[in-house]
Amino acid sequence: MSATLIALLYLAAGILFILALRLSPQPRTARPGLACSIAGLVVAILATFGLAAPSTGSSWLLVIGGIAVGGTIGATIARRIRMSGVPHLIAALQALTGLAVVLVAAAVLQAPDAFGLGKTGAVSPDRLTGMAIAAVLGAIAFAGSATAFLRLGGFIGAAPYRLPGQAPILVTLGVLILVLGIAFIAGGRPVLFWLTALLALPVGGLVTASFGRDDMTAAQFVLNACCGLAIAATGFLLGNLILILAGGLIGASSLSLAVRMDREGNRPFVSLLFGGDTAGASPKGDEPGQAETGQAETGP
Amino acid sequence: MSDLSPQQAIEQAEKLANKAQKAADAAAAHADALADALAAGGHAASGGAFDPVVLRISVFILAGFVGWYAVTPVASSLHTFVLALAAMLGSVIMVAGLIAVGIDVVSPLDDDGIRAKGFGFAALTLASIALFGGILVTRRLASVTRTGGG
Numbered sequence: 494m495s496a497t498l499i500a501l502l503y504l505a506a507g508i509l510f511i512l513a514l515r516l517s518p519q520p521r522t523a524r525p526g527l528a529c530s531i532a533g534l535v536v537a538i539l540a541t542f543g544l545a546a547p548s549t550g551s552s553w554l555l556v557i558g559g560i561a562v563g564g565t566i567g568a569t570i571a572r573r574i575r576m577s578g579v580p581h582l583i584a585a586l587q588a589l590t591g592l593a594v595v596l597v598a599a600a601v602l603q604a605p606d607a608f609g610l611g612k613t614g615a616v617s618p619d620r621l622t623g624m625a626i627a628a629v630l631g632a633i634a635f636a637g638s639a640t641a642f643l644r645l646g647g648f649i650g651a652a653p654y655r656l657p658g659q660a661p662i663l664v665t666l667g668v669l670i671l672v673l674g675i676a677f678i679a680g681g682r683p684v685l686f687w688l689t690a691l692l693a694l695p696v697g698g699l700v701t702a703s704f705g706r707d708d709m710t711a712a713q714f715v716l717n718a719c720c721g722l723a724i725a726a727t728g729f730l731l732g733n734l735i736l737i738l739a740g741g742l743i744g745a746s747s748l749s750l751a752v753r754m755d756r757e758g759n760r761p762f763v764s765l766l767f768g769g770d771t772a773g774a775s776p777k778g779d780e781p782g783q784a785e786t787g788q789a790e791t792g793p
Numbered sequence: 794m795s796d797l798s799p800q801q802a803i804e805q806a807e808k809l810a811n812k813a814q815k816a817a818d819a820a821a822a823h824a825d826a827l828a829d830a831l832a833a834g835g836h837a838a839s840g841g842a843f844d845p846v847v848l849r850i851s852v853f854i855l856a857g858f859v860g861w862y863a864v865t866p867v868a869s870s871l872h873t874f875v876l877a878l879a880a881m882l883g884s885v886i887m888v889a890g891l892i893a894v895g896i897d898v899v900s901p902l903d904d905d906g907i908r909a910k911g912f913g914f915a916a917l918t919l920a921s922i923a924l925f926g927g928i929l930v931t932r933r934l935a936s937v938t939r940t941g942g943g
Contacts, residue, residue: 524935534884555894570926572929604909731889750867
């Protein structure tokens with residue numbers, strides 16, 4: 494398949510995603526919105542087969558095996574679960590997505606050569622930046638969604654929980670992540686990559702734990718935004734436009750939805766999330782998405 | 794040279810062949826790099842004047858604006874449905890999983906490559922769970938929520 498055709502298919506997928514976001518919040522158009530989002534995902538995935546078709550039989554086997562195993566597990570769980578279990582199933586699926594982002598970044602870290610990004614240790618800083626941001630935001634989304642899963646599933650208490658001295662802990666973690674992340678981008682040492690990702694886990698967990706069960710939907714939208722930005726960072730890492738496009742769309746729309754929900758329900762989650770207590774939760778001041786949260790904060 | 798035994802000659806020939814192979818690989822890599830540079834240069838000369846990174850950043854920022862303004866206020870009965878849909882869209886990361894599984898591992902001794910493929914396979918599997926699970930759950934939510942268009 495030619496590169497132009499793939500680019501056009503990616504464009505079509507992007508348009509379908511935009512339509513899905515536009516249509517799905519309204520009761521009358523929710524179903525067409527769902528159809529658009531499924532179609533967009535299918536187009537994006539099929540186009541990717543044209544972009545990076547596995548070149549060997551064993552690769553094909555892995556691709557088909559992975560999709561078959563994952564698809565069977567996902568479909569079985571989604572069918573069997575009771576309606577009351579749906580909210581925490583959604584959180585679990587979000588956690589898996591976050592973990593997948595971290596794994597992709599780790600794959601590129603292991604063998605940048607195979608992705609056409611140069612030998613280990615000679616990867617350009619802009620790619621390493623994408624790798625670091627993907628790992629940090631992916632880990633935050635994973636840990637946060639896992640916490641949401643535990644709370645919604647009733648495995649931990651429904652009431653908000655905060656560590657004593659949570660604010661300074663989060664600030665310390667944020668600063669550490671920032672420093673180690675910059676050190677990783679400068680030198681590309683794998684140890685620093687794993688350390689940054691590990692330090693991001695408690696950030697996601699602690700921030701999410703400070704949301705009570707009733708406010709969890711808003712928190713999940715924010716975690717989804719986090720995941721979206723991580724996907725966009727993966728797009729920068731791989732130089733893949735549909736990941737950047739979809740990641741940006743998911744990130745911004747999820748934030749937007751969270752803020753609108755907040756206005757409707759009069760829930761103080763924006764102050765909860767961006768207030769003094771969790772100032773260290775967003776170490777990436779240079780993220781465009783974060784600039785938008787800044788605007789959102791002054792809005793209401 | 795005449796005092797070389799046949800065996801030594803074969804060894805030397807093998808060494809030379811290996812060197813030639815390496816040189817060819819290096820040349821191929823250079824050709825790739827050159828082609829990339831030419832493509833970028835041609836792009837710039839043709840008036841596009843785009844560094845691919847600039848293009849990517851533009852797409853990202855525009856996608857951010859579109860995403861921010863595209864969503865309308867959510868009917869409160871649809872909160873869970875829209876959350877499920879937004880989470881389902883995240884399984885587009887499967888694209889990256891596919892790319893990571895599809896990389897070429899040069900030899901069975903290429904540990905890094907095999908590990909990378911393994912990570913890619915795990916990512917692909919997790920993303921597939923999220924994709925299929927997400928689609929089914931979102932459809933179920935659409936069918937139980939009152940969606941007038943249905």
